Amino acid sequence: MLEDVPAVTTFVVMVQREVGERLVAGPGEEAYGAVSVRVTYRATGRTVRRVPAEVFWPRPNVASVVVRLDRRPAPPVAVVEERLWRVVDAGFAERRKTMRNALRRLGLATDEADAILAAAGVAPNVRAEELSLETFAALAERIPT
16 A cells, blocks of 8 residues: 555554564564565554554454554655665565675675675675665665666
8 A cells, every 4th residue: 555555645554463563663673574674665654552452352362553654755765666675575585694695696696796785885794684774775776787
């Protein structure tokens, strides 16, 4: 909906806690992943409140959260989306792998990957879960087409 329904500017949704945490997570947080980066590209998000399972009948086996997403007027980075998502998806395809390996999975040689990482100010051994949207964009802009 963030991508395909631009008329909706604010989303307030109740979702399973783990899903909500992924939607609003930032770099370095346990729940941070590709979906977190995709949301950050189009919106700002925050957890409004936790909703315990006890308030439902029948009681589910999961906790919920209410999340608010406010659409950005424009993405905070200027990057070709297709390139950005290729880098993000490669980075998170195998959690705990380095970004050097992620770039190699995109078809780059090790020395090319290292040069792109260095140009973006990223250590070769950094993992995707540590990178911000801005850093992913910096990498994507340096990937050959």
